[in-house]
Amino acid sequence: MARPNPNEVTKIGVIGTGVIGGGWALHFLRMGMEVVAYDPGPNAKEKLMSMIENVWPTIEKLGLREGASIENLHFVSSLEDMVLRVQVIQENTPERLGAKRALFAELDRITPPDVVIISSTSGFPMTEMAVDLQEQPERFVVGHPFNPPYLMPFCEVCGGERTSQDVVDWTAEFYEAMEKQVAKMDKELPGFIGNRLQEAIWREALYMVKNKECTVEDIDKAIIHGMGLRWAIMGHCLTFHLGGGQGGMEYLLDHFEDSLDAPWTRLKAPELTQELKDDMVQGCLNQANGASIDELVQERDDCLIRIMQTLNEYRTEKGIKR
Incomplete structure (x- = not known):
C-alpha cells in the first residue's frame, strides 16, 4: 500500500483510547475519516463509546465534514488487525518510556512499510522512544496535541534523530488537512513547546x-x-x-x-x-x-467553541492570518 498524499488519508488507527486517544478518535471522526481503534485495557471499548456519545453534540456544534459519523468507528481486538487496515497510526498510550519502546518495536515489525506512526507523547523525544527500532525508524514521529484534541486546533510535530524529513513534512501537512495549526519543530526538546x-x-x-x-x-x-x-x-x-x-x-x-x-x-x-x-x-x-468533571468539561468546550468562532469571524472579516 503506497503512502497516500496527506490530504487523501481516509483510514487512521488510534492506539490507546483514553482522554487523548479518545479525543483524537472524535476529531478524526468529525473529519469524516474511518477510525480503527485498539486498546487492551479493561472495558476500553465501552469507555470510548461513552465518551463519544457524551461529546458528539459538541462535535456537531463545530460542524461535521461530509461523511462524518460515529458509525465510522471500528474497535478491534489486536494490533495486527488494526495495522493492516489503516494508512496512518496515532499512538496514545500512557507515558511510560519502556512500554512505548516495546510497543514501537512491535509496530515497526508488523506495520506495512508506508504507514506513518505518530506518537501523542507529551514529553518523550522520539529519539528516546525509538532506540529499539530495527526496520523503519524513519517513519516514527511525534505529533503532540493539546487537550482536548477534538477541539484545540494546535499540534506540535517533531522528528527524532532517525526520522526522515519527508515524514515530518508529511505529518505536518496531514494535520493541516485535519484543520490543525501546526508547529513543525526543527530540533527535539523535552516537553516540546507548549x-x-x-x-x-x-x-x-x-x-x-x-x-x-x-x-x-x-x-x-x-x-x-x-x-x-x-x-x-x-x-x-x-x-x-x-x-x-x-x-x-x-x-x-x-x-x-x-x-x-x-x-x-x-x-x-x-x-x-x-x-x-x-x-x-x-x-x-x-x-x-x-460542578462535576463532566459539567466542567462541557463548560470548557462550549466556551472554547464560542471564543474560536468569534476570533475566526473577526480575522476572516479583517483578512488577518494568524
Whole structure:
C-alpha cells in the first residue's frame, strides 16, 4: 500500500483510547475519516463509546465534514488487525518510556512499510522512544496535541534523530488537512513547546500556593481575566511587542534588560508535600463550586467553541492570518 498524499488519508488507527486517544478518535471522526481503534485495557471499548456519545453534540456544534459519523468507528481486538487496515497510526498510550519502546518495536515489525506512526507523547523525544527500532525508524514521529484534541486546533510535530524529513513534512501537512495549526519543530526538546511554557507557569503557581502568597483561585483569576484573554488573541511574544509601545519588542527588551535577572521566577519544582497537595485540591474544588468533571468539561468546550468562532469571524472579516 503506497503512502497516500496527506490530504487523501481516509483510514487512521488510534492506539490507546483514553482522554487523548479518545479525543483524537472524535476529531478524526468529525473529519469524516474511518477510525480503527485498539486498546487492551479493561472495558476500553465501552469507555470510548461513552465518551463519544457524551461529546458528539459538541462535535456537531463545530460542524461535521461530509461523511462524518460515529458509525465510522471500528474497535478491534489486536494490533495486527488494526495495522493492516489503516494508512496512518496515532499512538496514545500512557507515558511510560519502556512500554512505548516495546510497543514501537512491535509496530515497526508488523506495520506495512508506508504507514506513518505518530506518537501523542507529551514529553518523550522520539529519539528516546525509538532506540529499539530495527526496520523503519524513519517513519516514527511525534505529533503532540493539546487537550482536548477534538477541539484545540494546535499540534506540535517533531522528528527524532532517525526520522526522515519527508515524514515530518508529511505529518505536518496531514494535520493541516485535519484543520490543525501546526508547529513543525526543527530540533527535539523535552516537553516540546507548549508543555515547557505551561510547566513554567505551573511551577510558579505551586510555589505561590506553597508559600501562602495567594490562593489557587487568585492564580486562575490572573490568567482567566488577565493574560489569558490576551493570549487567545496574540500569544505571549506579540503581546509583549505591544507592551513596548511604538518602540515594540526592541524597546521592551532594552527597557527591561536589567530586571531579567531579578529573582522573580522559581523554576525548580517545589516539594509536593501533603499540605501543598491538599491546598491545590481544595482550591480546585472551591472553584468548581460543586460542578462535576463532566459539567466542567462541557463548560470548557462550549466556551472554547464560542471564543474560536468569534476570533475566526473577526480575522476572516479583517483578512488577518494568524
